[in-house]
Amino acid sequence: MNAETPSSDSPSLEVKNLVKRFPGAIALGGVSMTHQEGEVLAVIGENGAGKSTLMKILAGVQEPDEGEIFLRGNKVRIPDPASATEHGIALIHQELNLADNLDIASNIFLGREPRGKLGWIRQSEIREKAAEALEQVGLKESVRTLVRDLSIGRQQMVEIAKALSFDARIIIMDEPTSSLSQYETENLFQLIHTLRERGVGIIYISHRLGEVKELADRVVALRDGQNAGEISKEEISSDRMVQMMVGREFSQFYQRIERPLGDVALEARDLRTPTFPQHAINFKIRAGEVVGLAGLVGAGRTEMLRCLFGMEPATGGEIMVNGENVTPKNPIEAIRAGISLAPEDRKHHGLILEMTVGENLSLPSLKRDQNKGFLNRKKEKILIDQMIDAMSVKTQSHRQIIQYLSGGNQQKVVLGKWLGMNPKVLLLDEPTRGIDVGAKQEIYKLMEKLASEGVAILYASSEMEEILGMADRALVMHEGRLTGELSRDEISEESVMQLATGQTRETSQSTAE
Amino acid sequence: GPADSGSGSGSSEKIQLAYITNGIDPFWDTAAAGVRDAEKEFDVECEVVMPPDGSTDQKRLLEAILARGVDGIAISPTDADNQVAMINDACRVTNVITHDSDAPDSDRICFIGMENYKAGREAGKLVKEALPEGGEIMLFVGRLEQLNSQQRRQGIIDELLDRPAQSLDNLEQDPVGKPIEGDKYTILDTRTDNFAYERAKSNAEDAISAYPNLKGMVGLFAYNAPACLEAVKGAGKVGEIQIVSFDEQDNTLQGIIDGSIHGTVSQQPYEYGYHSVRILAGLARDDKSVLPESGFLEIPIVTVKKDNVESFWKELKELQGKGKAAQDSEETEEAE
Amino acid sequence: MKKILGILGLLIFVCVFTAIKSPSFLSAYNMENTLRWTSLFGVISIGVAFVIITGGIDLSIGSVIGLSGTTLAYTLSVKGWSPYLVIPMILICSMCIGLFHGLLITRLKLQPFVVTLCGLLLYRGISRYITNDQSQGFGSGFQGLRQLAVGKVAIPFVEGFMIPVPCFLLLGIAIVAGIFLNSTIYGRYLLALGRNEMAAKYSGIQTERMTLLAYVVCSTLAGLGGILFALDVNSVQPAGLGEFYELYAIAAAVLGGCSLRGGEGSILGVIIGAAVLRVLYNAINILRIPTHLEFAIIGSVILAGVIVDELVKRYAARRRAIRSASQE
Amino acid sequence: MKKILGILGLLIFVCVFTAIKSPSFLSAYNMENTLRWTSLFGVISIGVAFVIITGGIDLSIGSVIGLSGTTLAYTLSVKGWSPYLVIPMILICSMCIGLFHGLLITRLKLQPFVVTLCGLLLYRGISRYITNDQSQGFGSGFQGLRQLAVGKVAIPFVEGFMIPVPCFLLLGIAIVAGIFLNSTIYGRYLLALGRNEMAAKYSGIQTERMTLLAYVVCSTLAGLGGILFALDVNSVQPAGLGEFYELYAIAAAVLGGCSLRGGEGSILGVIIGAAVLRVLYNAINILRIPTHLEFAIIGSVILAGVIVDELVKRYAARRRAIRSASQE
Ligand SMILES: Nc1ncnc2c1ncn2[C@@H]1O[C@H](COP(=O)(O)OP(=O)(O)OP(=O)(O)O)[C@@H](O)[C@H]1O
Ligand SMILES: Nc1ncnc2c1ncn2[C@@H]1O[C@H](COP(=O)(O)OP(=O)(O)OP(=O)(O)O)[C@@H](O)[C@H]1O
Ligand SMILES: [Mg+2]
Numbered sequence A: 001m002n003a004e005t006p007s008s009d010s011p012s013l014e015v016k017n018l019v020k021r022f023p024g025a026i027a028l029g030g031v032s033m034t035h036q037e038g039e040v041l042a043v044i045g046e047n048g049a050g051k052s053t054l055m056k057i058l059a060g061v062q063e064p065d066e067g068e069i070f071l072r073g074n075k076v077r078i079p080d081p082a083s084a085t086e087h088g089i090a091l092i093h094q095e096l097n098l099a100d101n102l103d104i105a106s107n108i109f110l111g112r113e114p115r116g117k118l119g120w121i122r123q124s125e126i127r128e129k130a131a132e133a134l135e136q137v138g139l140k141e142s143v144r145t146l147v148r149d150l151s152i153g154r155q156q157m158v159e160i161a162k163a164l165s166f167d168a169r170i171i172i173m174d175e176p177t178s179s180l181s182q183y184e185t186e187n188l189f190q191l192i193h194t195l196r197e198r199g200v201g202i203i204y205i206s207h208r209l210g211e212v213k214e215l216a217d218r219v220v221a222l223r224d225g226q227n228a229g230e231i232s233k234e235e236i237s238s239d240r241m242v243q244m245m246v247g248r249e250f251s252q253f254y255q256r257i258e259r260p261l262g263d264v265a266l267e268a269r270d271l272r273t274p275t276f277p278q279h280a281i282n283f284k285i286r287a288g289e290v291v292g293l294a295g296l297v298g299a300g301r302t303e304m305l306r307c308l309f310g311m312e313p314a315t316g317g318e319i320m321v322n323g324e325n326v327t328p329k330n331p332i333e334a335i336r337a338g339i340s341l342a343p344e345d346r347k348h349h350g351l352i353l354e355m356t357v358g359e360n361l362s363l364p365s366l367k368r369d370q371n372k373g374f375l376n377r378k379k380e381k382i383l384i385d386q387m388i389d390a391m392s393v394k395t396q397s398h399r400q401i402i403q404y405l406s407g408g409n410q411q412k413v414v415l416g417k418w419l420g421m422n423p424k425v426l427l428l429d430e431p432t433r434g435i436d437v438g439a440k441q442e443i444y445k446l447m448e449k450l451a452s453e454g455v456a457i458l459y460a461s462s463e464m465e466e467i468l469g470m471a472d473r474a475l476v477m478h479e480g481r482l483t484g485e486l487s488r489d490e491i492s493e494e495s496v497m498q499l500a501t502g503q504t505r506e507t508s509q510s511t512a513e
Numbered sequence B: 001g002p003a004d005s006g007s008g009s010g011s012s013e014k015i016q017l018a019y020i021t022n023g024i025d026p027f028w029d030t031a032a033a034g035v036r037d038a039e040k041e042f043d044v045e046c047e048v049v050m051p052p053d054g055s056t057d058q059k060r061l062l063e064a065i066l067a068r069g070v071d072g073i074a075i076s077p078t079d080a081d082n083q084v085a086m087i088n089d090a091c092r093v094t095n096v097i098t099h100d101s102d103a104p105d106s107d108r109i110c111f112i113g114m115e116n117y118k119a120g121r122e123a124g125k126l127v128k129e130a131l132p133e134g135g136e137i138m139l140f141v142g143r144l145e146q147l148n149s150q151q152r153r154q155g156i157i158d159e160l161l162d163r164p165a166q167s168l169d170n171l172e173q174d175p176v177g178k179p180i181e182g183d184k185y186t187i188l189d190t191r192t193d194n195f196a197y198e199r200a201k202s203n204a205e206d207a208i209s210a211y212p213n214l215k216g217m218v219g220l221f222a223y224n225a226p227a228c229l230e231a232v233k234g235a236g237k238v239g240e241i242q243i244v245s246f247d248e249q250d251n252t253l254q255g256i257i258d259g260s261i262h263g264t265v266s267q268q269p270y271e272y273g274y275h276s277v278r279i280l281a282g283l284a285r286d287d288k289s290v291l292p293e294s295g296f297l298e299i300p301i302v303t304v305k306k307d308n309v310e311s312f313w314k315e316l317k318e319l320q321g322k323g324k325a326a327q328d329s330e331e332t333e334e335a336e
Numbered sequence C, D: 001m002k003k004i005l006g007i008l009g010l011l012i013f014v015c016v017f018t019a020i021k022s023p024s025f026l027s028a029y030n031m032e033n034t035l036r037w038t039s040l041f042g043v044i045s046i047g048v049a050f051v052i053i054t055g056g057i058d059l060s061i062g063s064v065i066g067l068s069g070t071t072l073a074y075t076l077s078v079k080g081w082s083p084y085l086v087i088p089m090i091l092i093c094s095m096c097i098g099l100f101h102g103l104l105i106t107r108l109k110l111q112p113f114v115v116t117l118c119g120l121l122l123y124r125g126i127s128r129y130i131t132n133d134q135s136q137g138f139g140s141g142f143q144g145l146r147q148l149a150v151g152k153v154a155i156p157f158v159e160g161f162m163i164p165v166p167c168f169l170l171l172g173i174a175i176v177a178g179i180f181l182n183s184t185i186y187g188r189y190l191l192a193l194g195r196n197e198m199a200a201k202y203s204g205i206q207t208e209r210m211t212l213l214a215y216v217v218c219s220t221l222a223g224l225g226g227i228l229f230a231l232d233v234n235s236v237q238p239a240g241l242g243e244f245y246e247l248y249a250i251a252a253a254v255l256g257g258c259s260l261r262g263g264e265g266s267i268l269g270v271i272i273g274a275a276v277l278r279v280l281y282n283a284i285n286i287l288r289i290p291t292h293l294e295f296a297i298i299g300s301v302i303l304a305g306v307i308v309d310e311l312v313k314r315y316a317a318r319r320r321a322i323r324s325a326s327q328e
């Protein structure tokens, strides 16, 4: 417990006037920040505020154009990731960065393998230590599993385990929970508490303000690459944080309006997914209904949504849209039947990173708007402008290459792609993953609006608040099984968790129909 | 080589000739030596052009030579029947003669060479000498698509089967891939290697494996017999399998001296190079007397066996040495 | 557009250099020849560019060229079939070859490299088998048909210089390909799936069908190229025609701005790429550089060109960054 | 391991088939030859596998083989230099070639395809230039040195069958390469960066240095291969030695389980891949199939092998899925 006495005159980490420019964007325009020994410092800000850029600089992934970094009062340079490791700084990247051809253990120790002479790998030592790290984060997988066989959520946990396995003095977590559900998140929090007690400093970035409230000793806010204020533990409240980030007051978060429900728009009858063919899935969603899909990481939500969208055709059962059997064998059939899916993994499935914002937005609707096979550039432009506007995508122009947008803005484009298609059934897989409060609210509003226009919405979410706040009804899954349905009145943190961990409730079955 | 270093003054006075081969092969190295000697003797400049990739390349290079202009071209057509138009195009702007392989239907002025079919028959005779008892024979060649390899092959076959000489205008060929059986000799197969020496060797090795009774191997291209020799040595069957060769690669001649190759048929490529340049130089100076009477200058075939190999080789070395010396001095001149 | 500038610069440099060194480079005869060869290689390079844009590769085109050229000469001269029957037949067969590759790649998920490498061997073998390894040709017949490859068209009011017929073919194909790639939804689909096939699939694009299309286009153009090469050279060696052309075509495409990672490419660039290669070959001969230096020179000129291009781009990017920083 | 099974199956199938059809296949002389050729091609394929694992490609190895073989024959026979000087010199030069490629690729970020294609042309040109396009050879000299390639070692207590020396070379190289790839951190770094260079970089791996290493290994082994080929064949054509070998080597690597997308590969698989190619060539000759069918047969056998492998894998996966479903 020697870390209980942080010396206030030389903080463990201090940055002064960091500037980072990109062609066409200034990510950081002179940011300063201090981090005290053993504290949990939360960094918040809207999408594109510069949080990740700041962290990448600290981890040696990028070099600042101007500014200074001090560690325990000494000025340092961090030119590459290896020297960040030497300084005891570990970063959990916002976007997954794993070599998916290697197994979990190799990934955790990549670049820092316990080695013998001549670079000999000590394989058993790696496996042992990796297993420990996995246990710490509560991931029940063999360390020999290849990373490419893991779902995104589990890959995220591997990333966390990787950072933990360092003997780091400061661990930076850039949205570590963005694809974790409540259960794993709590696990992570436990871990953070343990680490703090051990004197390890944490810098925590999240758009989930509830988490920040629970964890942070201090909160630093960034806005447009500038410092936008700082509050201490006592002052932390959602309103204050939002105000710092957005620069104005922010009122009610979830605004549910009562809507009249239409006929059944989407129905799954005895649906069997390729990964869990032993469980039949049955549910109905009515037009204008917003249904949440909850579950732990790996519960099979993504799998089911992919099935509904025809990406991985169902191995059994039927999918009905407006009472018609459509059971799509591929996405084209799904789209034709009026089903759209905004996928979870935006880097690999949602976007074509090297293409422009505009080209990404119009990709699904090109076919509809075509002019005998030719591009209809006029319609395309109108659609793009409309969507950039509707989703308030922060971009210089629609010609910007999308990989240079911040994560949140990228996510807006993913949603925008599908809203342009006027779907009957909208499937959203983690629609607010990694996006800021403002954008989140816009997306919620959009969902409300679409629902009131008669679109049936099924959204998978790992964020409990989102299920509690948005859903008219909730479906809960556990290991590929639909463990229950909760009506609006039944949705509560406990009831969702109960079903998500596999404890079936007697009442849930009766209310389901 | 006679590369134009850009100064231009010297080269514009001298007569410019081009000697185009049908590929890259040691055979042509000897021919180039003849070209170099004649260059000196007749005070002309002649570029030796070896197209690496067959007909297409030959056409491309010929076009480029015509584009920059020459006073005469000697060409060895890869596919005479189908290159008539191309050769005629060249005839329209300059003097064209053929060497090694003729294009009789074209407007070329004359042909220097000998008949590959005859050479084939000579090789057949060598085989008969080496294997008076008869036996199984394999043929090896770079590419069978070329006229010269087809004629050589057919010459050997006809000789071994004691058939009468065929007319070249309408050569009847035995199909590839089936054994051709005569009274004494059986020609098992003809294997091609696409000019890859390593394939030539592995083809020979595989033939030794596949045909335990193999008695003779004939290499139709210069590098084939040495490759066969390597394989025979590896199998420990020197003397057991007789080898007959074409052309005069060092390894072949050494093999004849050692007694591991029975003999070779030389077309004297040096003479091709020499006479091509001599005739073209004459024509460029409007001297028609250099032309052979019938339009065909026959270069005699030389059969090299153990008894005459040493003198043949010595002479060859002298010729090549002269050619090389001429070339070297030229290069040093250029460098200055 | 920017990607083309480098290669265009190289082309201009080589042309100007050669023209200064030797006046015969600009002679009508030489220009016509160079244009003709560029057109022939341009046609096959455009095909290969389609495949490269999808992130694939086609090593078989040299052999497809060989097969189509051989079949043409064989059926016309030896079998005496009608060209009106043979040419469509060859094009349809080439199309089927592309379809075959495409199906193996999209349905069985085999690696394009492996599939087309097997194709390289297989079609070469078939050409040699059909003709029993004998050279084929048209002799002095089929003069009318051969105009497709060797014909020239006079330009009104210009004397001495005529445009080779293959140029028009290339022009037509390039325009269609350019419009397809840039102005139709399918072109956009190709570019998208070349970059990220999964994301394209999630956007409702029938990626398999588009990939199939690219391979079909590639093989068909190779088949057409084979016809033209055979008609041009007049002499077809079943074991030789088209050998190594896959590398030339791929090189032309890559020099012209296609990335082998997929998703990038411009038709104009590809044609310029093909032109650079042809002009280099021509220049070497025109400048009387010995043939055995050919490869060394082409290799080093291209390498130097690519390196200079990269350095210039970096320099420009640095300048731009400094300028934009000082403005703010 | 699973990836190798398919190709191993193909190898066994071809061997058994040929052995049944013709007893000469199993004769000592034939096995020795096949082993020797497999070893020679195996050496260069292992080099290429390293580059492929990093997600790159090396098209230049055929020309590096040509250059190294030509230089060896030229300096030994014509210049009369000592082998003790020449062989290290050639290996060092090959290393430098790899370094040069690697630097262009990692520092200037040029595409490996372009760089090594230029290399293909350049080194071929240099070989032809050095020797003035004249064939080179060792005549009947250098018998001792030539044992490196054509020598054989008797096995104790086994009569008739001897092991060719190149086999030992291959074995040594394969063991070192296998250990490097699987049991050292550097091998792991190669695999990681081949799949996800960013991830490797973020983990503090000096990806550029590793990529460089792969190209150096590849060129060095190609240089060694060139020496062996020249010693084996005894006669070297500067324009021909090694032509197309890059395709064979890449094919061997890919058949042996390397993915051209990088990050995958096993040394054992590569050797089996090389063996399949050589055995096929051998089988065609042994079975007395005409040479002009060679390509067609090799192409179709490999294609059939790859297709069957894929279908079997799919079938197995389906069976497994059904079984696991019925268990629960
Ligand atoms: N490599 C790059 N090239 C150009 N612009 C970039 C690059 N990386 C980031 N940017 C820009 O820098 C700004 C800050 O991005 P950064 O990723 O740091 O935001 P963030 O605060 O992490 O946002 P989010 O919450 O969405 O992750 C954004 O405007 C982004 O577009
Ligand atoms: N490519 C894959 N190969 C094998 N198994 C997979 C693959 N992708 C997912 N799985 C497994 O399928 C199950 C369901 O995963 P899925 O991604 O559908 O879950 P999820 O509820 O969406 O969880 P997450 O929050 O991680 O996205 C998990 O057990 C996962 O490990
Ligand atoms: Mg971020």
Ligand SMILES: [Mg+2]
Pocket: A301, A302, A303, A344, A429, A460
């Ligand atoms: Mg999911």
